[in-house]
Amino acid sequence: MSSTGIQLTKGTQEVIRRGKLAELWRRFKKDKFAVIGGVILLVVILCAIFAPLITHYDPNETQLEQRLLPPGTEGHFLGTDEVGRDMFTRLVYGARVSVMIGFVAVAIALFFGILVGLFAGYYGGWIDTILMRCIDVLMAFPYVLLAISIIAALGPGLLQAMVAISIVGIPYYARIVRGTVLSLRNKEFIEAEKALGASNMRIIFKHILPNTMAPIIVAATLDVGWMIIAAAGLSFLGLGAQPPTAEWGVMLSEGRKFLRVAPYVSLLPGVCIFLVVLSLNLLGDGLRDALDPRLKQ
Template sequence: MAQLEPANNPEHVTIPLKKSSKVKDFLSLMVKSKSVLIGGIIVLIVILSAIFAPLIATHDPNEMEMSKRLMGPMEEGHLLGTDNYGRDLFSRIVYGARVSLEVGVVSVSVSLLIGVTLGLVAGYYGGWLDNIIMRTVDIVLSFPVLLLAIALVAALGPGIDNVILALGLIYWTNYARIVRANVMALKEEEYIQAAKTIGSSDFRIIFYNILPNCLAPIIVVATLGIGIAIVAEATLSFLGLGIQPPDSSWGWTLSFGMKFIRDAAHLSIYPGLAIMFTVLGFNLLGDGIRDLTDSKTK
């Protein structure tokens, strides 16, 4: 074994290397992941389109020009053509990104708030609280998701706020189950037992010791959940129960275009592609983050 040189010898002074940040390491892994990179680019494009819609849109999305109805792509300055009211399809799709992202992000936030809270309570305390919460989860999961969404929106009435509320009240079960399973495993760890021994409150243990260690699966499910919520909103709008005109929605535009599928197929093709690529972006991003956070694939 090599002997250590005296610390006071200036010729053998070792300069400690600065350890790389875990955040920087994780970001570098994200850049190297093709799934995260491609999904992130798609999601970023959609987000930027929604934010800068007034600058990107070439026309007022609600402006009607009956003389220009059912124009094809690239006719008279309309990149993707016009609908049967002469409204610019490209502008309506760009503004539709705002509706889809708003529904996706806000409904997932509602689901997170409900599901994570109930999952933490059920997993940490167990007993009758766990039984009540998980039996409620079983009841909600026993209904077909789309059928339950239609029933809730029909009861609440169409509109973006009611769609967000309905989806938030449906999809919280996924977060509750995942968080509960993680909490039940984590609460038996030695550091949790040590925190209890020194008298830490349940609130501090749950939100400062347990919740941070549940964030990885929550982020993955939430990312995938945004794509699911976007598809659900498009489905409800397609059926006439979601966003109502004159507001621009991809689902409503797709449904409206079905009436002219033979004469103007572009009315259905382009909104369908917008939904497909947006959901694909969130799915790729979620799958990539899952792979990065999975200890078996690091």
């Protein structure tokens, strides 16, 4: 059933869906910066996936006789770090870890945030009160302080950092989804479904959830960049990924000791973080404008 309460055949629904996707793509590709952001992100993801095919070096193999070779050196065009590891190799393998943390952390936060927002917004009453007071407790702490506190309880490590920033991100999505559900639950097509005897679970997941996806997609796209920065920051402080793991935050932390003699050791992972976060922000802005052109106007 459509949002107008009119029953449509599957074929008609498929035609409408394809038409909407075509219109979405037409609006999206008009934003050149969003397209550039998407291309940068795609290149980074492909490099991370095919890292063993791009470089033949081991990201953790040390060669002390080749330590701190400058960029442009034959065989190491981005140079080597303080223990002779190839910088390009570590950046490529580091993309695997950093980008994976961002997307997985957002996926976890998105899953629990959507569930909390859906049930709180749809049922209201004491369910809404209990769930949203729990969200308020999480939001009462500064994000970074809460993440550090969680890691202090769990112990430092890559998995622990991922869990910490995921928990920190749950309130963000829960409030977005709850607000959208509150505006949808009394719409005519929802009342029509109730009149037809549809269960609450069917209404929530088949009719309300799809109508909340536009703001969720935009929020998630923008939030991946924040998650990558947060994970890199925790690794920089020694609370996330641990040496010798090839991760951009770890590389920043290790390179700060050599800023005077070899600034590229810290500069290169910093540039990678900047480019990925910038590409995600550009992509998120483009999706926002494509999904709701009224925002741009």
